[in-house]
Amino acid sequence: MKKIIIIIFILLLTGCYNYRELNNLDIISSIGIDYKKNMYEVSVQVLNGKQSKDSEDSQIIVYSAKGKTINDALRNIYSKTSKELYRGHVSNLILSDKVAKNSIVNVLDLFERYTDIRDEMNIMVVKNVDAKKVLTVLTTEKIVPSEYIKLAINNKHLKTGATSSTRLDEFSSNYLKKYIDPVITVISVDNYNKKAKNQSNITSSNPKTKIIINNIAITKKGKLVDYLNKKETIGYNFITNNIKNIMIPIKCDKNNYSSISIIKSNTKKNITKNNNTFLITLNINLKGNITEYNCNNINEKVIKKLENKTKIKVNNYINNALFKQEIVDSEFLGLKRMIYLINNNYNNENYKVIIKTKVNINRKGEIKTSLKDKNNESKNK
Amino acid sequence: MINKLYKFKETSPDLKIRKLNNIYIIYFETLCDINNINDFILKPITLFSIKNSKDIFNKLPNGNLISVKDENELYELLFNGFTIIIVNKDIIAFETRIELNSSISEATNEKVIKGPKDAFTENYQINIGLIRKRIRSKNLVIKEKVIGTSSKTKISIIYMKDIVNNELLNKIEKNISKINLDYVANSNYIYESIDKSNNILPTNIMTERPDLTSFLLMEGRIALVVENSPEIVILPTFFYDFIKNIDDYYQNSKNVTITRIIRIISFVISIITPGLYIAITTFNQESLPTSVLINFSLQREGVPFPSIIEALIMLVSFEILREADTRIPYVIGTSMSIVGALVLGEAAVSAGLISPIMIIVIAISSVSSFIFNNNDFVNYIRIWKVLFLLFASFTGIYGIYICSILFLINLTSCKSYSFDYTYPASPFDLEAQKDNIYLNIKYIFNKRNKLITKNVKRR
Numbered sequence: 001m002k003k004i005i006i007i008i009f010i011l012l013l014t015g016c017y018n019y020r021e022l023n024n025l026d027i028i029s030s031i032g033i034d035y036k037k038n039m040y041e042v043s044v045q046v047l048n049g050k051q052s053k054d055s056e057d058s059q060i061i062v063y064s065a066k067g068k069t070i071n072d073a074l075r076n077i078y079s080k081t082s083k084e085l086y087r088g089h090v091s092n093l094i095l096s097d098k099v100a101k102n103s104i105v106n107v108l109d110l111f112e113r114y115t116d117i118r119d120e121m122n123i124m125v126v127k128n129v130d131a132k133k134v135l136t137v138l139t140t141e142k143i144v145p146s147e148y149i150k151l152a153i154n155n156k157h158l159k160t161g162a163t164s165s166t167r168l169d170e171f172s173s174n175y176l177k178k179y180i181d182p183v184i185t186v187i188s189v190d191n192y193n194k195k196a197k198n199q200s201n202i203t204s205s206n207p208k209t210k211i212i213i214n215n216i217a218i219t220k221k222g223k224l225v226d227y228l229n230k231k232e233t234i235g236y237n238f239i240t241n242n243i244k245n246i247m248i249p250i251k252c253d254k255n256n257y258s259s260i261s262i263i264k265s266n267t268k269k270n271i272t273k274n275n276n277t278f279l280i281t282l283n284i285n286l287k288g289n290i291t292e293y294n295c296n297n298i299n300e301k302v303i304k305k306l307e308n309k310t311k312i313k314v315n316n317y318i319n320n321a322l323f324k325q326e327i328v329d330s331e332f333l334g335l336k337r338m339i340y341l342i343n344n345n346y347n348n349e350n351y352k353v354i355i356k357t358k359v360n361i362n363r364k365g366e367i368k369t370s371l372k373d374k375n376n377e378s379k380n381k
Numbered sequence: 382m383i384n385k386l387y388k389f390k391e392t393s394p395d396l397k398i399r400k401l402n403n404i405y406i407i408y409f410e411t412l413c414d415i416n417n418i419n420d421f422i423l424k425p426i427t428l429f430s431i432k433n434s435k436d437i438f439n440k441l442p443n444g445n446l447i448s449v450k451d452e453n454e455l456y457e458l459l460f461n462g463f464t465i466i467i468v469n470k471d472i473i474a475f476e477t478r479i480e481l482n483s484s485i486s487e488a489t490n491e492k493v494i495k496g497p498k499d500a501f502t503e504n505y506q507i508n509i510g511l512i513r514k515r516i517r518s519k520n521l522v523i524k525e526k527v528i529g530t531s532s533k534t535k536i537s538i539i540y541m542k543d544i545v546n547n548e549l550l551n552k553i554e555k556n557i558s559k560i561n562l563d564y565v566a567n568s569n570y571i572y573e574s575i576d577k578s579n580n581i582l583p584t585n586i587m588t589e590r591p592d593l594t595s596f597l598l599m600e601g602r603i604a605l606v607v608e609n610s611p612e613i614v615i616l617p618t619f620f621y622d623f624i625k626n627i628d629d630y631y632q633n634s635k636n637v638t639i640t641r642i643i644r645i646i647s648f649v650i651s652i653i654t655p656g657l658y659i660a661i662t663t664f665n666q667e668s669l670p671t672s673v674l675i676n677f678s679l680q681r682e683g684v685p686f687p688s689i690i691e692a693l694i695m696l697v698s699f700e701i702l703r704e705a706d707t708r709i710p711y712v713i714g715t716s717m718s719i720v721g722a723l724v725l726g727e728a729a730v731s732a733g734l735i736s737p738i739m740i741i742v743i744a745i746s747s748v749s750s751f752i753f754n755n756n757d758f759v760n761y762i763r764i765w766k767v768l769f770l771l772f773a774s775f776t777g778i779y780g781i782y783i784c785s786i787l788f789l790i791n792l793t794s795c796k797s798y799s800f801d802y803t804y805p806a807s808p809f810d811l812e813a814q815k816d817n818i819y820l821n822i823k824y825i826f827n828k829r830n831k832l833i834t835k836n837v838k839r840r
């Protein structure tokens with residue numbers, strides 16, 4: 001009996017401290033942060049819990065408020081909503097260009113302190129408009145915009161390798177490490193106008209205002225310094241062994257192109273010391289398929305040639321990224337950290353990079369020659 | 382003697398006393414077959430002009446003739462449907478009992494797809510006969526006892542002499558001899574009076590299936606047959622006996638493993654789902670995918686009660702419906718279930734009192750618990766279901782952890798007649814796993830449960 005009473009008291013005295021009913025929650029899906037006139041403007045994209053399936057209601061509601069700090073601004077939002085802001089499902093943190101150039105780390109401090117924030121939260125910089133405006137843009141029907149951005153970044157990374165998703169925990173842990181600077185995803189909005197908020201934007205077959213996924217941006221000391229272009233981004237992904245399934249266009253004769261799809265990519269880094277200089281060897285192993293071929297004659301020799309050209313192209317991507325690193329003086333490739341991990345006495349000395357790329361093309365698809373080839377053959381007959 | 386009987390007749394008008402010359406014939410017309418008395422007693426007595434008790438023993442055609450010694454025995458036999466003949470102070474009893482029982486019919490509470498369909502009845506003799514029919518062995522021991530100062534109910538302890546665990550047998554016999562009752566209504570009276578444990582877990586199987594009874598007897602368990610009770614108590618019982626079903630041994634054994642896994646899953650589902658739903662939606666929303674959370678929150682919109690009240694309303698009304706459905710006559714039963722389904726399902730949702738997802742949760746949990754055909758077991762699931770719900774409503778997933786630990790403590794500390802209730806999972810017995818969740822029918826052919834038998838090999 002005593003035990004039962006103790007259990008009941010434990011439950012009654014300690015229970016219910018974080019009790020909240022679902023219909024009293026404003027589920028935040030994205031947070032946008034702008035910096036205007038020495039004040040943070042925080043906007044939250046909240047999932048609309050009242051919309052029914054048939055109605056034309058928007059799936060999201062955007063609230064925004066200003067404050068000296070981000071938390072101050074978040075609390076000020078409560079003057080506009082009756083429900084509790086629930087942060088457990090934030091999937092995107094969108095920073096405006098100005099905030100990112102000012103300091104990304106100042107923003108992240110709050111989110112690292114929260115216990116209920118998801119570590120998988122993506123952070124990104126919006127290039128051309130305010131973060132608040134990105135949140136208001138409606139995307140293709142039935143998909144919540146934040147979900148749309150998350151999926152789009154993943155797909156672009158998988159299929160083209162021209163971007164990379166940045167998680168909150170990755171960003172802050174890279175920031176805290178020596179000799180490595182984190183990168184951040186970049187998005188932008190195409191054709192922003194006031195109509196983007198309306199349902200009319202998504203009812204047309206070709207929405208005028210769209211959220212576009214760009215490449216990545218590099219940081220230094222927690223501040224955004226420069227944007228990378230497509231080639232440099234692919235190079236970055238090759239060096240960090242983050243290439244999944246990309247396509248590389250290769251010129252096969254004077255006017256025509258062929259495409260090589262990379263189905264498997266593996267980058268291994270080796271470090272050797274030679275006469276007081278460190279040598280980093282990038283061993284890149286690629287497996288690819290020919291998915292498009294518009295020149296004449298396909299045979300062993302041509303395939304060898306294509307392999308060679310792919311190799312040169314990949315090396316070119318990597319060199320672009322390495323060159324960018326030298327100009328900007330930001331350690332976003334993390335090569336110095338590689339050396340530092342092996343040699344603790346390392347003190348910012350110079351190093352050299354050697355690229356060893358192996359390309360293997362083993363499949364040609366359903367047709368064995370090119371269509372052009374076949375056409376010639378039949379004409380000759 | 383006769384005068385005493387005449388006095389007794391004043392309070393029981395169905396007692397008949399017939400006088401032929403110097404022979405008194407006494408019987409209860411409610412318990413006796415009048416045709417039997419006419420054919421085998423009255424006719425011979427008048428035909429052969431019987432005068433003394435010697436003639437009766439020699440000339441009356443009956444297999445069950447008893448010479449009665451004292452008054453108590455006389456009354457006992459009289460109440461058992463015997464006819465008493467008194468000649469010159471000699472008292473002789475005749476069996477002329479009438480069949481007051483329903484005939485053997487299909488088992489109503491324990492359904493099977495394949496296998497024998499016969500079931501125990503209210504008749505004590507038939508019940509024992511149904512077991513004897515299946516085990517034609519000298520080792521089948523039937524120990525009879527009479528319990529109940531007023532009801533004088535016959536109960537018998539049935540076991541296999543060469544298989545049973547003697548310690549267990551002694552314990553049960555000792556417990557039965559201590560029973561002090563005036564009336565035995567059902568076999569549950571016997572079970573409750575010999576059960577010393579304080580647990581809500583059912584430590585017995587009460588079955589109406591003779592095939593299950595003889596299967597378990599051959600495993601070394603003990604059956605208690607109680608007069609006037611169509612259920613037979615089988616002791617001891619383990620947790621996994623409720624997961625197994627006698628049906629499993631009548632079908633292709635290779636598929637049974639999956640069936641048993643489904644039973645285990647539905648056991649867990651029926652206990653934990655309402656609690657888990659409450660925990661996730663009111664405390665740990667972060668553990669759901671965003672799209673599911675939106676879906677739940679849309680359904681919750683406009684419901685006036687807190688989730689826990691909603692769940693309790695649904696659970697209680699479901700239990701009311703279930704109780705009403707078992708008590709209601711079969712004829713009105715269908716209209717009852719229509720009303721129940723409409724009121725609980727459609728109307729409550731469209732009135733905005735209950736969210737649709739809550740109905741799904743309670744329905745899944747309740748349907749899963751009905752996989753088990755033992756009513757005691759279903760009630761045991763119900764108690765833990767509510768406990769999980771309450772713990773979850775106070776501290777969320779953390780409460781589910783605490784309640785799971787309490788549940789496991791309760792389950793593993795339970796003893797069924799000094800045997801561990803969760804055998805063979807804990808204490809772990811590798812060999813017994815061949816008939817636990819995984820079923821290897823060859824094991825059943827050759828060996829028995831190690832824990833409760835003294836004779837493991839079957840042949």
